[in-house]
Amino acid sequence: MSKCLLCSKEWKNQFSIKSLFFEEQKTIVCPSCFQKFERIEGSRCIGCGRESKESYCEECRQWHEIYPEYSFHHEALFKYNEAMHEWFKKYKFLGDYRLRFTFSKEIESYFKEQKEWLAVPLPLSNGRMESRGFNQVTGFLQAGHVDYSELLVKSQDTTPQSEKNRQARLAQKQTFTITDEAKLKIEGRKILLVDDVYTTGRTIFHAYEAIKLGNPECVKTFSLAR
Numbered sequence: 001m002s003k004c005l006l007c008s009k010e011w012k013n014q015f016s017i018k019s020l021f022f023e024e025q026k027t028i029v030c031p032s033c034f035q036k037f038e039r040i041e042g043s044r045c046i047g048c049g050r051e052s053k054e055s056y057c058e059e060c061r062q063w064h065e066i067y068p069e070y071s072f073h074h075e076a077l078f079k080y081n082e083a084m085h086e087w088f089k090k091y092k093f094l095g096d097y098r099l100r101f102t103f104s105k106e107i108e109s110y111f112k113e114q115k116e117w118l119a120v121p122l123p124l125s126n127g128r129m130e131s132r133g134f135n136q137v138t139g140f141l142q143a144g145h146v147d148y149s150e151l152l153v154k155s156q157d158t159t160p161q162s163e164k165n166r167q168a169r170l171a172q173k174q175t176f177t178i179t180d181e182a183k184l185k186i187e188g189r190k191i192l193l194v195d196d197v198y199t200t201g202r203t204i205f206h207a208y209e210a211i212k213l214g215n216p217e218c219v220k221t222f223s224l225a226r
Helices: 058-066 082-093 097-101 104-112 126-132 136-143 166-170 180-186 202-214
Strands: 074-078 117-121 152-154 176-178 190-197 218-225
Touching (some): 074 104, 117 136, 180 202
Parallel strands (some): 190 218
16 A cells, blocks of 8 residues: 555555655555646647647746747646645645656656756755755656756846736846856757746746847757746
């Protein structure tokens, strides 16, 4: 029997012999809880990944006025519904690091199709990393066996996005930088910026501003939830 890390109920889990030697087998949530996560399906905005009948939503058209040189393309796997909100609360804010394996199959499947792209996770500031103990983005990338390069630096602490309204998020100042060494790794490469949640796009575009200083061939973005 396994105990779900989300609802704490026990359920009968079918393990392979191989799985008995890996941590994943201890951390999978029950089928009932997993069914509450909603995949983003059907027509979606090319720019931000939200479900939309338009190629680019009004929000992305506004961003394009600010970044006319950027070829907008963001993909996300899941909607940020109530189940996803609770998952992030337990994983990211309450610090249950075991939950990084919840979407490992989905993450691994997506990144297998991105072999030409260099995955670059968005970082935490030193202060936030010290208080939380882990980066939630690199956590689920590792669980999905994804190779990545930590090329961005977050220079200062900011108020968590979850504590800000939309206006405050959009007004957030740039906090990302890259080193000269990182620029050498970025130049001429296809860069895939990875974050946990896409809300307004402000954070991911600040990351883009920093990455473009390294002269990448092109940039696109990905988040677990939208």
